[in-house]
Amino acid sequence: MKNSNIRKYLSYKEAYSRMDKAIKNGFYFEAITIQESILSDRLLSFVVSKNLIEINENEIHKNKVSLGNLINATKDFMTEYNGLHINLVKFKNQRNLCVHSLVKSFPGKPTLNVSNIINLSNETCLMGKSLTREVLKWHKLERNKTISKDKSLI
Numbered sequence: 001m002k003n004s005n006i007r008k009y010l011s012y013k014e015a016y017s018r019m020d021k022a023i024k025n026g027f028y029f030e031a032i033t034i035q036e037s038i039l040s041d042r043l044l045s046f047v048v049s050k051n052l053i054e055i056n057e058n059e060i061h062k063n064k065v066s067l068g069n070l071i072n073a074t075k076d077f078m079t080e081y082n083g084l085h086i087n088l089v090k091f092k093n094q095r096n097l098c099v100h101s102l103v104k105s106f107p108g109k110p111t112l113n114v115s116n117i118i119n120l121s122n123e124t125c126l127m128g129k130s131l132t133r134e135v136l137k138w139h140k141l142e143r144n145k146t147i148s149k150d151k152s153l154i
Contacts, residue, residue: 012038019129028121029102032095035128036067039088042139043070046077049143067092081138091131094124 015034022031044065047053052073055065071088078085098121105111 019125019132023125023129026122028118028125029099031125032098032121032128035091035125035132036095038132039091039128039135040065040067040070042135043067043074046139046142047073050077067095077142078138081134084134084138087127087131088135091124091128094120095128098124 015038019031019034022028022034044060047065047070048055053065053069071085071092075085078088098117101112101117102114103111
């Protein structure tokens, strides 16, 4: 295994370990953040491999490669994957609501009910955990399609 692949493997191993610990201990916002990182990484890998978005390495952390933009860029490649795109959009929207609603509110107005936000974050992180696995499978299947297609051209 190449050194870069070993580092990626170790990063994923750590991410899944932290995600599981976070969920077990009720740190749902941390779990959601880790899930977004995993989802963004796999979608970004696909988008770059297909040249769907013009991007260079220095732009990785700019809004150009937000989770929403990556989901939109991959939509047409997910049609045969039983609602994967719809579930990614739902996760993104719930993630945004959770993360931005814990404290943020219109000036002078109360925040949303904290227990409702905590319950939604629990639901969102459980959905996100499942989605990370689905996106990993999708990415692998799509990558293998490309590899098979390239071999058939030889």
